[in-house]
Amino acid sequence: MGTRMLEAPEGALVRSLYRSMGYGDPDFAKPVIAVVNSASTVCPGHYHLPALALQARQGIAEGGGMPVEFGTIGPCDGIAQGHDGMRYILPCRDLIAADIEMMARAHLIEGLVLVGSCDKIIPGMLMAAARLDLPAIVVVGGPMQPGCVKGKHCDSSSAQIAYAEYRAGSITREQLRQAEIDATPGPGSCSMLGTANTMCCIAEALGMALPLSATIPAIDAARLYSARESGRQAVELVRRGLTARRIMTRGAIENAIRLCLAIGGSTNAALHMPAIAAESGIDAPLQLFDDLGRTTPTLARILPSSEWDMVDFHGAGGVAGVMHELMPLLDSEALTVTGRTVRETFADTKPVVGPVVRPAAEPFARTGGLAVLRGSLAPGTAVARPAAVLEHMRRFRGPARVLESEEAACEAILTGKIRPGDVMVIRNEGPRGGPGMREMFTPLKALEGVGLLDAVALVTDGRFSGSNKGLFIGHVVPEAADRGPIAAVRDGDAIEIDIEARRVDLDVPSDEVVARLSALPPFEPPVKSGFLGIYSQLVRPASEGAMLRA
Numbered sequence: 119m120g121t122r123m124l125e126a127p128e129g130a131l132v133r134s135l136y137r138s139m140g141y142g143d144p145d146f147a148k149p150v151i152a153v154v155n156s157a158s159t160v161c162p163g164h165y166h167l168p169a170l171a172l173q174a175r176q177g178i179a180e181g182g183g184m185p186v187e188f189g190t191i192g193p194c195d196g197i198a199q200g201h202d203g204m205r206y207i208l209p210c211r212d213l214i215a216a217d218i219e220m221m222a223r224a225h226l227i228e229g230l231v232l233v234g235s236c237d238k239i240i241p242g243m244l245m246a247a248a249r250l251d252l253p254a255i256v257v258v259g260g261p262m263q264p265g266c267v268k269g270k271h272c273d274s275s276s277a278q279i280a281y282a283e284y285r286a287g288s289i290t291r292e293q294l295r296q297a298e299i300d301a302t303p304g305p306g307s308c309s310m311l312g313t314a315n316t317m318c319c320i321a322e323a324l325g326m327a328l329p330l331s332a333t334i335p336a337i338d339a340a341r342l343y344s345a346r347e348s349g350r351q352a353v354e355l356v357r358r359g360l361t362a363r364r365i366m367t368r369g370a371i372e373n374a375i376r377l378c379l380a381i382g383g384s385t386n387a388a389l390h391m392p393a394i395a396a397e398s399g400i401d402a403p404l405q406l407f408d409d410l411g412r413t414t415p416t417l418a419r420i421l422p423s424s425e426w427d428m429v430d431f432h433g434a435g436g437v438a439g440v441m442h443e444l445m446p447l448l449d450s451e452a453l454t455v456t457g458r459t460v461r462e463t464f465a466d467t468k469p470v471v472g473p474v475v476r477p478a479a480e481p482f483a484r485t486g487g488l489a490v491l492r493g494s495l496a497p498g499t500a501v502a503r504p505a506a507v508l509e510h511m512r513r514f515r516g517p518a519r520v521l522e523s524e525e526a527a528c529e530a531i532l533t534g535k536i537r538p539g540d541v542m543v544i545r546n547e548g549p550r551g552g553p554g555m556r557e558m559f560t561p562l563k564a565l566e567g568v569g570l571l572d573a574v575a576l577v578t579d580g581r582f583s584g585s586n587k588g589l590f591i592g593h594v595v596p597e598a599a600d601r602g603p604i605a606a607v608r609d610g611d612a613i614e615i616d617i618e619a620r621r622v623d624l625d626v627p628s629d630e631v632v633a634r635l636s637a638l639p640p641f642e643p644p645v646k647s648g649f650l651g652i653y654s655q656l657v658r659p660a661s662e663g664a665m666l667r668a
Contacts, residue, residue: 123226124136124145124146124147124150124184125146125147129146133146141184145184146184148182148183148184149182149183149184149228149229149353149356149357150183150184150186150225150226150227150228150229151178151183151184151185151186151227151228151229151230151231151349151352151353151356152185152186152187152188152221152222152225152227152229152230152231153171153174153175153178153185153186153187153188153231153233153349154187154188154189154190154218154221154230154231154232154233154234154243154246155167155168155171155187155188155189155190155233155234156189156190156191156192156214156233156234156235156236156239156243157171157189157192157233158191158192160192160193160194160197161192161193161194161197161235161236162194162196162262162302162304162305162306163192163194163235163236163239163259163262163305163306163307163308163314164192164194164234164235164236164239164259165305166259166305166306166336166337167233167234167235167259169342170233170257170259170341170342170345171187171233171345173342173343173345173346173349174231174233174257174345174346174348174349174352175187175349176346176349177345177346177347177348177349177350177351177352178231178349178350178352178353179349180346180349180350181349181350181351181352181353181354182353183229183349183352183353183356185349186225186227188221190214190217190218190234190239190242190243191210191213191214191217192214192234192235192236192239193206193207193210193236193238193239194236195207195236195237195238195312195313195314195557195559195583196274196308199278199557199559199560199583200278200524200528200559200560204524204554204556204557205552205553205554205556205645205650206554206649206650207237207238207554207556207557208238208389208549208554208555208581208664209553209554209649209650209653209657210238210239210242211238211239211241211242211245211390211393212242212245212665212666213242213649214238214239214242214243214245214246215242215243215245215246215249215397216246217246218230218232218242218243218246218250219246219249219250222246222250222252223250227252228252228253228356229252229253229254229352229353229355229356230246230247230250230252230253230254230255230352231254231255231257231348231349231352232244232246232247232254232255232256232257233257233259233345234256234257234258234259235258235259235260235306235307235314235318236259236307236314237312237313237314237317237386237584238313240256240258240314240317240318240320240321241317241390241393241394243256244256244317244321244324244326244366244390244394244397245393245394245397246397247326247362247366248362248363248366248394248397248398248399249397250362251361251362251363252361252362253352253355253356253358253359253360253361253362254326254352254355254361254362255326255327255328255348255351255352255355255455256321256326256327256348257327257331257344257345257348258307258318258321258327258331258332259305259306259307259336259341260306260307260318260333260334260335260336260337260338260341261306261307261308261309261315261333261335261336261427261428261429261432262302262303262304262305262306262307262308262309262335262336262337263303263304263306263309263335263336263337263429264303264309264421264427264428264429265300265301265302265303265309266300267280267297267300267301270425271309271421271425271426271427272300272301272421273301273302273308273309273310273312273421273422273427273585274301274302274308274309274585275301275308275310275422275559275563275583275585276297276300276301277297277298277301277302278559278560278563278564278567279297279563279566279567280293280294280297280298280301280567281294281563281567282531282532282563282564282565282566282567282568283567283568285532285564285567285568286532286567286568286569304336304337305336305337306335306336306337307336307428308585309421309427309428309429310420310421310422310427310428310584310585311381311382311383311384311420311421311422311423311428311431311584312384312583312584312585313384313386313387313583313584314584315332315333315428315584316378316381316383316384316386316387316584317384317386317387317390318332318333319332319333319377319378319381319383319436319437320374320377320378320383320387320390320391322437322438323373323374323376323377323378323437323441324365324366324370324371324373324374324394325365325366325370325373325452325453325454325455325460325463326362326365326366326454326455327348327455328344328347328348328351328455328456329437329438329454329456329463329464329467330436330437330438330467331344331348332436332437333428333429333431333432333436333437334432335428335429335432351455351456354457355455355457358457360453360455360457362398363398363399364453365452365453365454365455366394366395366398366400367398367400367449367452367453368395368400368402368449369448369449369451369452370449370452370453370460371391371394371395371398371400371402372402372406372410372448372449373441373444373448373449373452373460374391375387375391375402375406375407375410376410376414376444376447376448376486377437377440377441377444378391378486378487378488379407379410379411379414379416379486379487379488380414380415380416380417380418380440380443380444380486380487381416381417381418381420381431381437381440381487382416382418382419382420382423382486382487382488382503382505382506383487383488383584384503384582384583384584385488385501385502385503385581385582385584385592385593386581386582386583386584387407387488388404388407388488388490388501388593389555389581389593389660389663389664390663391407391663392404392661392662392663392665393663393664393665396662396663396665403661404490404499404501404661404662405490405499407486407488407489407490407501408488408489408490408620410486411485411486411487411488411489412485412486413447413485414444414447414485414486415478415481415482415483415484415485415486416481416482416483416484416485416486416487416505417440417443417444417469417475417476417477417478417481417482418431418434418440418474418475418476418482419473419474419482419505420474421585422506422585422586422587423487423505423506423587424473424474426473426474430474431474431475433470433474434469434470434471434472434474434475435467435468435469435470435475438463438464438467439467439468439469439470439475440469440475441460441463441464441467442464442465442466442467442468442469443468443469443475443477443478444478445460445461445464446478448460483504483505485504487503487504487505487506488501488502488503488504488505489501489502489503489504489617489620490620491591491615491617491620491621491622492620492621492622493621493622493623493624494603494623494624494626494628494631495577495594495603495604495607495613495622495623495624496591496594496595496602496603496604496622497596497602497603498594498595498596498602498659498661499593499595499660499661500577500591500592500593500594500595500622501591501592501593501660502589502590502591502592502617503582503586503587503590504617506586506587506588506590507587507588507589507617508572508588508589510572511572511575511588511589512589512616512617512618513615513616513617513618514541514575514589514614514615515612515613515614515615516539516540516541516575516612516613517539517540517541517609517610517611517612517613518540518541518542518543518607518608518609518610518611518612518613519535519536519540519541519542519543519609520543520545520607520608520609521542521543521544521545522544522545522546523544523546523547524544524547524556524558524560524561524580526544527542527544527558527561527564528560528561528564530542531561531564531565531568531570532564532568536565536570536574537574538570538573538574539573539574540574540575541574541575541576541577541613541615542561542574542575542576542577543577543578543604543607543613544558544561544576544577544578544579544580545578545579545597545598545604545605545607546579546598546599546644547578547579547580548579548580548594548597548598548599548600548659548660549597549653549657549658549659549660549664550597550599550600550643550654550657551579551597551598551599551600551641551643551644552580552644553643553644553645553650553651553653553654553657554650554653555579555580555581555660555664556580556581557580557581557582557583558576558578558580558581558582558586558590558592559582559583559585559586561576562576562582562583562586562587562588562590563586565588566587566588571587571588572588574588574589575588575589575590575591575613575615576588576589576590576591577590577591577592577594577604577613577615577622578590578591578592578594579592579593579594579595579597579598579599579602579604579660580592581593581660589615589617591615591622593660593661594622594660595659595660595661596659597659597660599641599643600641600659601635601638601641603624603631603635605634605635605638606624606626606630606631606634606635606638607624607626608634611624611625611626612624612625612626613625643655653666
C-alpha cells in the first residue's frame with residue numbers, strides 16, 4: 119500500500135477507519151487487494167456477480183491478502199439497445215477505467231481482482247489495469263445458457279428478430295411474447311460471440327485471466343471455483359510484483375488480436391484493443407487487425423456465425439484450445455497471470471475438434487474474422503466482419519439509401535422502403551456525431567426479420583453488436599461529423615464493397631464530393647450538455663479506439 123500506510127505510525131487514521139469495518143492487526147501486514155465488482159440487478163450479465171466477488175474475497179484471504187471491495191458501473195447493451203440510451207454505452211468504458219483508477223489511487227490499493235462481464239466493462243477494467251500498472255487479474259461472469267426458439271438454440275437477439283417478424287405480420291403477438299420468454303433462460307453474458315464474450319475471451323488470451331476461465335458458463339460451479347482461485351492468484355501476483363503491463367506487452371496484445379480473429383470475434387474489439395494497448399503504452403493501430411488477420415486462420419465458428427453457442431465453444435476447449443492451435447503464430451514467451459509463459463500455459467490444452475473448433479491444419483478459413491477496409495467512402499478506415507458475411511455478398515454494388523439516424527433506418531426497413539440490392543447508409547452515428555457511436559444492432563435485426571439480410575448491405579459511421587451478421591461495414595472514418603465522404607452521399611449514388619480487396623467506394627467524382635461537403639453547414643453537436651457533451655468534444659476517432667483525450 120504505497121509506503122505501507124497500514125504498518126507505518128502515520129497510518130493510524132487509515133487503520134482506525136479500517137478497524138471500524140472489522141479489520142484488525144493481523145490484516146494490516148497483508149497486501150490490500152480490491153475486488154472491483156460491476157454487479158447490479160440492471161444487467162443479466164452482472165446479476166450473479168456478487169457470488170463471484172464473495173469467492174474472490176475468500177480466495178484473497180486464503181492467499182494471505184486483505185480483501186476489500188468496491189463497485190463500478192456496468193451497463194447492458196441489450197437494455198440500452200435501439201434508443202437514445204445506446205449513446206451512453208461506449209462512453210461508459212472510459213468512465214469505468216477512470217472510476218477504478220480514482221478508487222485505486224485514492225486508497226493505495228496494491229492489487230486488483232476485476233469482476234465483470236459484458237461489452238464495455240471488461241475493456242474498461244483492462245484499460246484501468248494497464249493505466250494503474252498494478253498486479254491485476256480478471257474474473258468474468260461467463261455466458262448464459264442458450265435459449266431455444268423454434269426448436270433451435272438462440273441468444274437474446276432472437277427477441278429483436280421476433281419483433282421484426284411481428285411487425286412484418288409473420289408471427290402473432292403471443293408468438294412474440296413466447297420468443298421473449300424463451301430467448302434468455304438465465305443470467306450471464308448473452309450466449310453468442312458478441313462483444314461481451316469476445317472481450318472475455320480476449321482477457322484470457324492477453325494472459326489477464328486464468329486459463330480455461332473465459333467461457334465457463336455463468337451457472338456452472340466451476341465459475342465459482344475459478345473466482346476463488348483468481349483471488350488466491352492475485353495475492354501471488356502482488357508478492358511477485360507481476361503487474362499488468364508486464365503481462366499486457368506488445369506480444370500479448372498481438373496474441374489477443376490473433377485469438378479474436380481466429381474465433382471471428384466482434385468488430386467492437388477493433389475499438390477496444392487499440393484503447394487497451396494505448397493504456398499499456400503500446401501503439402496498436404487498427405491496421406494491425408488486418409495485417410495479423412491475413413496470416414491468422416479462422417478456427418472457430420460460433421453464434422451468430424454458426425448455430426453453435428458459447429457453451430458449445432467451452433465444451434470444445436474454448437480459448438485455451440484455440441490458443442494451443444495458434445501457438446506457432448503467437449508470442450509464446452509472453453507471461454500470463456499464472457506466472458508462466460503462454461507456451462507453458464497452453465501447451466496441453468488441445469481443442470475438441472468438431473463442428474465448433476477446427477485444427478490449424480484444417481481451418482474454416484485461411485484468414486481471420488475481421489477486416490479493415492478503405493476506399494473513397496472511408497479514406498481513413500472502416501471495419502467489416504468477413505466471418506459473418508455470406509459468400510455471395512462479399513462483392514456488392516448497389517444504390518445508396520441514406521438515413522440520418524438509426525431510428526430512420528429502422529422505420530425505413532419496417533415500412534418496406536428498403537429493397538433488395540440497396541446499400542443502406544446510416545450516418546451521424548459516429549463517436550463525435552452521435553455522440554456515443556451507437557450500435558446498428560436494431561436495423562440489422564430488422565433486416566433479418568423482414569428477410570432482407572442476404573440482399574441488402576449496410577454502411578455506417580456507427581458500430582455494430584457482436585451478435586450481428588450480414589454485409590455490414592462500420593466505424594467509417596472520417597465520420598460524417600468530421601465531414602468525411604459519408605456526409606456527402608446522396609440517395610441513388612452507387613456504392614461498391616469488396617471484402618476480399620478490403621475496399622468500400624463511393625462512385626461519385628472526387629470534385630463532386632468536395633463540392634457537396636463544402637456546401638454543408640458547420641457541424642453542430644446534437645448534445646452539448648452533460649457527459650455526452652464533454653465526450654463529443656474530447657473523443658478520438660473510431661480508428662484510434664474512440665478514447666477520450668484532451
